[in-house]
Every structure is written in C-alpha cells, then in structure tokens.
Amino acid sequence: xxxxxxxxxxxxxxxxxxxxxxxxxxxxxxxxxxxxxxxxxxxxxxxxxxxxxxxxxxxxxxxxxxxxxxxxxxxxxxxxxxxxxxxxxxxxxxxxxxxxxxxxxxxxxxxxxxxxxxxxxxxxxxxxxxxxxxxxxxxxxxxxxxxxxxxxxxxxxxxxxxxxxxxxxxxxxxxxxxxxxxxxxxxxxxxxxxxxxxxxxxxxxxxxxxxxxxxxxxxxxxxxxxxxxxxxxxxxxxxxxxxxxxxxxxxxxxxxxxxxxxxxxxxxxxxxxxxxxxxxxxxxxxxxxxxxxxxxxxxxxxxxxxxxxxxxxxxxxxxxxxxxxxxxxxxxxxxxxxxxxxxxxxxxxxxxxxxxxxxxxxxxxxxxxxxxxxxxxxxxxxxxxxxxxxxxxxxxxxxxxxxxxxxxxxxxxxxxxxxxxxxxxxxxxxxxxxxxxxxxxxxxxxxxxxxxxxxxxxxxxxxxxxxxxxxxxxxxxxxxxxxxxxxxxxxxxxxxxxxxxxxxxxxxxxxxxxxxxxxxxxxxxxxxxxxxxxxxxxxxxxxxxxxxxxxxxxxxxxxxxxxxxxxxxxxxxxxxxxxxxxxxxx
Numbered sequence: 197x198x199x200x201x202x203x204x205x206x207x208x209x210x211x212x213x214x215x216x217x218x219x220x221x222x223x224x225x226x227x228x229x230x231x232x233x234x235x236x237x238x239x240x241x242x243x244x245x246x247x248x249x250x251x252x253x254x255x256x257x258x259x260x261x262x263x264x265x266x267x268x269x270x271x272x273x274x275x276x277x278x279x280x281x282x283x284x285x286x287x288x289x290x291x292x293x294x295x296x297x298x299x300x301x302x303x304x305x306x307x308x309x310x311x312x313x314x315x316x317x318x319x320x321x322x323x324x325x326x327x328x329x330x331x332x333x334x335x336x337x338x339x340x341x342x343x344x345x346x347x348x349x350x351x352x353x354x355x356x357x358x359x360x361x362x363x364x365x366x367x368x369x370x371x372x373x374x375x376x377x378x379x380x381x382x383x384x385x386x387x388x389x390x391x392x393x394x395x396x397x398x399x400x401x402x403x404x405x406x407x408x409x410x411x412x413x414x415x416x417x418x419x420x421x422x423x424x425x426x427x428x429x430x431x432x433x434x435x436x437x438x439x440x441x442x443x444x445x446x447x448x449x450x451x452x453x454x455x456x457x458x459x460x461x462x463x464x465x466x467x468x469x470x471x472x473x474x475x476x477x478x479x480x481x482x483x484x485x486x487x488x489x490x491x492x493x494x495x496x497x498x499x500x501x502x503x504x505x506x507x508x509x510x511x512x513x514x515x516x517x518x519x520x521x522x523x524x525x526x527x528x529x530x531x532x533x534x535x536x537x538x539x540x541x542x543x544x545x546x547x548x549x550x551x552x553x554x555x556x557x558x559x560x561x562x563x564x565x566x567x568x569x570x571x572x573x574x575x576x577x578x579x580x581x582x583x584x585x586x587x588x589x590x591x592x593x594x595x596x597x598x599x600x601x602x603x604x605x606x607x608x609x610x611x612x613x614x615x616x617x618x619x620x621x622x623x624x625x626x627x628x629x630x631x632x633x634x635x636x637x638x639x640x641x642x643x644x645x646x647x648x649x650x651x652x653x654x655x656x657x658x659x660x661x662x663x664x665x666x667x668x669x670x671x672x673x674x675x676x677x678x679x680x681x682x683x684x685x686x687x688x689x690x691x692x693x694x695x696x697x698x699x700x701x702x703x704x705x706x707x708x709x710x711x712x713x714x715x716x717x718x719x720x721x722x723x724x725x726x727x728x729x730x731x732x733x734x735x736x737x738x739x740x741x742x743x744x745x746x747x748x749x750x751x752x753x754x755x756x757x758x759x760x761x762x763x764x765x766x767x768x769x770x771x772x773x774x775x776x777x778x779x780x781x782x
Contacts, residue, residue, distance in 0.1 A: 217692075217695060217696065217699065218692040218693070218695070218696055219692075219743070221688070221691055221692045221695045222688040222689065222691070222692040223688075225684060225687055225688035225691050225692075226684055226685065226688045226750065228684070229680055229681060229683065229684020229685070229687070229688070230681065230684065230754070230757075232675070232680055232684070233675060233677040233680035233681050233684070233757075234677060234757055236675050237344050238344065238672035238674075238675075239342050239343065239344060239672055239673055239674045239675070240342065240343060240344065240345070240346040240349045240669035240671075240672055240673055241314075241340050241341070241342045241349065241669060241673035241674075242340060242341060242346070242349045242350040242352075242353035242354075242666040242667060242668070242669050243314075243338055243339065243340035243353065243664075243666060244338065244339050244340070244353055244354065244356070244357040244662055244664060244665055244666045245318075245336060245337075245338050245662070245663050245664035246336060246337055246338070246339060246357060246360060246361070246660045246661065246662050246663070247335070247336045247660070247661045247662075247663045248266055248334060248335055248336055248337070248658065248659075248660060249658065249659050249660075249661050250658055251651075251656070251658050253651060253656055266333075266334050266658070267317070267334055269364065269367060270317070270334070270337065272367065273360055273363045273364060273367065274315060276363055277356065277359050277360065277363060278310055278313070280302075280303075280306050282359070283306050283309050283310070284302070284306065286309075286352060286355060286356075287305065287306075287309060289355075290348050290351060290352055292309065292343070292348070292352070293305050293308060293309070296308065312341055312342045312343060313339070313340070313341055313342075313356065314338075314339070314340045314341075314342070315337065315338075315339055316337060316338045317334045317336075317337045318334065318335060318336040318337060318338065319332045319333060319334050319335065320332070320333060320335045321333075322335075336663070339353065339356050339357050339360060340353060340666075341353040341356060341666075342673060342674075346668055346669045346670075347668065349666075349669060350666050350667065350668050350669065353666035354665060354666045357662055357665070357666065360660060361659075361660045361662070364659065364660045365652075365659070368652045368658070369649070369652050371652075372645065372648050372649040372651075372652040373649055375645045375648070375649075376642065376645040376646050376648075376649050379638055379641055379642035379645050380642060382638050383635065383638050383639060383642055386631060386634060386635045386638060387635065389631050390628070390631045390632060390635060393624065393627055393628040393631055394628070396624055397621075397624050397625070397628060400620070400621060400624060404613070404617045404621070407610045407613045407614055407617040408614075408617065408618075408621060409614065409617075409618040409621065409622075411610075412611070412614050412618075415607050415610050415611055415614070416611065418607055419604065419607040419608065419611065422600055422603050422604050422607065423604065425600060426597065426600045426601070426604065429593050429596050429597055429600065430597070432593055433590060433593045433594065433597065436586050436589050436590045436593065437590065439582075439586050440583055440586040440587065440590065443579050443582050443583045443586065444583060446579050447576065447579045447580060447583060474495055474498055474499045477495060522543065522546060522547045523547055525543065526540070526543045526544060526547055529543060677757065677758065678758060681754060681758075
C-alpha cells in the first residue's frame with residue numbers, strides 16, 4: 197500500500213470528512229475547561245510584608261539579652277499563632293468557614309485555616325557579625341491569607357500581621373524580663389550567701405580575735421615586751437628576797453623589847469619585867485632550895501606584891517626563853533665541866549623544874565605567842581616594818597609574775613595557733629571575696645539586663661514593622677480562569693486534531709485516487725469531483741453561519757465571564773499589549 201502524502205489538501209479533506217468529530221471533541225473539552233474555570237468559587241489572597249528592623253541603639257552601648265536567631269523566633273511565634281486556640285479565636289471573630297462547621301470537625305477546620313495561611317521569608321546576603329563571613333539572613337517575611345470574601349481576607353491578614361508584631365514584642369519583653377528576674381534571683385541568693393560568710397567571718401574573728409594573721413606582728417612585739425617585763429620583775433624579786441634576808445639577819449640581833457636604863461647606865465626593869473624575872477628566878481631556886489627557905493619566901497612575897505600591881509595572866513614566853521637560855525648554858529657547862537660537876541647538877545635541876553612549868557604549852561603555841569608579843573624597840577619595829585613591806589612587795593611581784601606568765605602563755609598560744617587560724621581565716625576570706633566578685637559581676641549583668649529590658653519595653657530593640665499592609669484584593673488569586681480557558685482552548689484543539697489523526701490512522705477506507713490505484717494495481721483514468729446541489733450548498737452555508745454564531749457566542753460569553761470574574765476587558769487588553777511589547781523588545 198502506497199503511503200498517502202499529507203499536504204494541505206489532505207488535511208482539508210480530513211477536516212471536511214471529520215469536522216463533526218472535531219467539533220464534538222473540541223466542544224466537550226472547552227465545556228470541561230469552562231466548568232473548571234468558572235464553577236470553583238473565587239479565592240482571594242491578601243498579603244502583608246513585614247520588615248525585620250535591627251536594634252536602633254548600637255550594641256556597643258546596650259547589649260540585647262535576646263540570643264536566638266530571628267529564624268528561630270519566627271518559627272516560635274508561628275507555632276504560637278498557629279495554635280488551635282489562637283486560630284479558633286480568629287475563626288469565631290470573623291465567622292470563617294461557615295459551610296464547613298456542619299460537616300467537619302473543629303480540628304479539620306483549624307487545619308484548613310492553617311493551609312490557607314502562607315508564611316514566606318525574604319533573605320539577603322549579609323555579613324555575620326559573629327563570624328565575619330557572608331551569610332544569608334532573613335530581613336523580612338510575608339504573611340498572607342486566602343479566602344472567599346475579599347474584605348474578610350484583608351481583615352484576617354491584618355490581624356495575623358498584628359499578632360506577629362504583638363507576639364514578637366511580647367516574646368522579647370518576656371525574654372528580657374525573665375533574664376532580669378533570673379539575675380535578680382541569683383543576686384538575692386548570692387547576697388544571702390555573702391551575709392552568711394560575713395556572719396561566719398565575724399564569729400570567727402570574735403573567737404580568734406588575737407590569733408588573726410594581721411595581729412601576728414603585734415603579738416610578737418607584745419610577747420617580747422612581756423618577756424622583758426618578766427625578766428625585770430624577776431630581778432626585782434631577787435633583789436627584794438636578798439633585802440628580806442638581810443633585814444631578817446639584822447632583826448635577829450635586835451631585842452624586840454627596849455630595856456630601861458638608869459642614870460648610871462644600868463638596866464632598870466619595870467614591874468612587868470620584874471615580875472617575869474622573879475617568877476623565873478623562883479622556879480630556878482625552887483629546884484635547889486626548900487619551900488621554907490628565906491629566899492623562897494622573900495621571892496614569893498615580892499611576886500605577890502608585883503602581881504597585885506601588874507595584871508599578867510601568862511608568862512609562858514619568858515619561861516620558854518629562860519628555858520632555852522638555861523638549856524644552852526647547861527650544854528656549854530656539860531661540855532666544859534662534865535655532868536658530875538655541882539654547878540652542872542644544880543643547873544640541870546633548874547632546867548628540869550622550868551621544863552615542868554612549860555611542859556603543858558606546845559612549842560607551836562609558844563612560838564605563836566612569841567610572835568604575837570608586841571615589841572616596843574624602835575629599831576626592831578623599823579626592821580620588822582621593812583621586812584613586812586618587802587614581803588608585801590614580794591607577794592605583789594609574784595602576782596605580777598603569775599599574770600605575766602599567763603599573758604606570755606596566752607601570746608605563745610596565739611602564735612602557735614596563728615598558722616591554723618590563718619589557714620581557716622584565709623579560706624573563709626577567699627570564699628567571701630569570690631562571692632563578692634561574683635556578686636559584682638552579677639550586679640553588672642543585672643544592670644545591663646535592666647537596660648536591655650527598658651530598651652525592649654520602649655521598642656528600640658529589634659522589631660517587626662509592617663512595610664506593606666494587607667490590601668483589599670481586587671481580583672481573585674485563584675482559580676486563574678483566563679489561564680484555564682487558554683489551556684482548555686489549546687488542549688481542545690490538540691485533542692481534536694489528535695482524535696482526527698487517530699481515526700484516520702485506523703480508517704482503511706479509500707480516500708483518494710492514489711490509494712485506489714495502489715489497492716487495485718490499475719491506473720486511474722479519471723476523477724469525478726463531488727457534485728453538490730443548491731439545497732446542499734444552502735444547508736452548508738446555514739451550518740457554517742450557525743457554527744460561526746456559536747463560536748462568537750462562546751467567545752462573547754468567555755469575555756463576559758473574564759470581565760466579571762477576572763478583570764475588566766480594557767485592563768486585560770492593556771496588559772496583553774504590555775506583554776506583546778515586551779516580547780517584541782526581546
């Protein structure tokens with residue numbers, strides 16, 4: 197079979213034979229395209245552009261406490277605004293999605309609104325201050341909302357933009373406030389810690405007041421001074437002891453009682469002394485003579501007269517003294533004359549008799565009596581007074597020595613404890629100084645945080661500014677009816693011609709003389725053209741006119757719908773001219 201050459205005449209014959217099929221396919225696709233273009237409701241979009249302005253005050257003067265990147269904050273703010281409660285509030289406020297409330301759940305309606313809200317960021321190439329390298333930074337973002345009512349869409353878009361601004365301010369103020377509150381809490385805790393250290397240091401100083409490191413030099417000086425004073429007092433004590441010994445030696449050679457002397461220089465006894473003397477003499481003679489001896493009687497008579505004059509109850513002191521003298525004298529005589537000598541025998545009897553008199557008085561009492569005997573010798577009294585004064589001075593110096601020893605021991609203890617006390621004290625002071633230094637650092641940071649908080653509250657930090665507020669949408673955002681119609685038109689033509697080509701490919705009938713000759717193998721002698729009657733021509737003209745009118749009606753309807761749902765035709769024509777001019781320029 198010879199292949200048919202496709203030329204203009206062939207295409208014309210194909211169209212003439214199958215124009216109804218082409219018209220049916222074209223009309224169907226055009227109808228479907230128009231349905232797709234005009235049946236869905238018009239969706240309007242209103243968009244706001246929000247600029248991210250940097251901090252107005254230079255960071256060298258005020259450091260912000262917001263450390264997160266703007267992208268992080270935008271994501272955080274978006275999550276908060278897109279929360280179920282926030283979106284439900286907006287839905288109820290503007291009475292959105294009324295047709296969905298009867299058939300869909302709240303979560304589905306909220307999710308539908310999330311899909312209708314579009315958030316896009318605008319980035320630019322900037323130099324990162326932290327690294328010094330170029331990087332992409334978000335300098336602005338767009339926020340849009342899609343809906344069926346253009347006025348409501350504009351309002352919702354503006355509300356969403358204002359929510360972003362409010363949430364950003366709230367977030368930054370809250371972050372700055374939280375930072376300042378954190379530093380305030382830390383400062384309060386550290387202040388309590390410092391007060392605790394101060395109390396510990398004060399208590400430690402009270403306990404170890406004189407053992408602190410700053411008193412070490414003073415303690416050494418005081419200890420040296422105390423040692424010098426102790427040596428001086430020791431010398432004074434030795435001097436006083438030597439003086440006392442000297443005075444006691446002098447006192448032993450002085451009689452405490454002053455004797456009475458006559459004009460001739462003889463000693464005259466007073467009645468008291470005379471009575472004492474006679475009593476002792478009586479005891480001595482009684483040991484040698486009998487009671488009736490005239491000397492004994494004479495002595496007793498004289499003693500009786502003196503006792504009537506002088507009131508002496510006890511003369512034990514004189515008896516003891518006399519006994520001591522006689523015993524000394526007896527020992528000397530025995531050593532010289534022997535024990536058989538008459539004088540020694542007589543003296544022994546006298547000692548024995550006198551001993552019998554004083555045997556009833558113990559030696560301690562006799563000595564006390566001797567000490568308590570009031571002397572009247574001025575020299576004795578003077579020496580005795582000096583001895584007493586020396587003893588008082590010795591006691592006073594010994595008390596001073598005792599006090600000095602206690603003080604020296606105290607200072608030595610302080611110096612011995614000083615290293616341990618210094619170690620503990622320095623540990624306390626180190627903790628205290630570290631706490632103070634940390635307190636100062638926190639206070640500086642707290643003041644910076646307060647300044648940053650004031651900057652955020654006065655909106656002088658990084659902020660969002662609406663540079664392009666949401667406008668009233670004058671035309672639908674979607675569907676793009678013109679684009680759909682144009683695509684439908686081209687698809688209709690393409691589908692129609694494609695269908696014709698497909699039908700022609702599967703059609704085996706003879707359509708021209710070439711195919712006929714090819715099939716029969718015989719030459720074709722003549723070709724009789726199709727003959728059309730006048731009635732057929734008239735009917736064909738009417739069909740052509742009807743088709744032209746139908747096409748014109750479709751075009752008119754399309755233009756009408758475009759002017760109603762998309763934009764006025766004059767504006768569309770101006771835009772088409774602009775596009776054509778741009779194409780011609782390129």
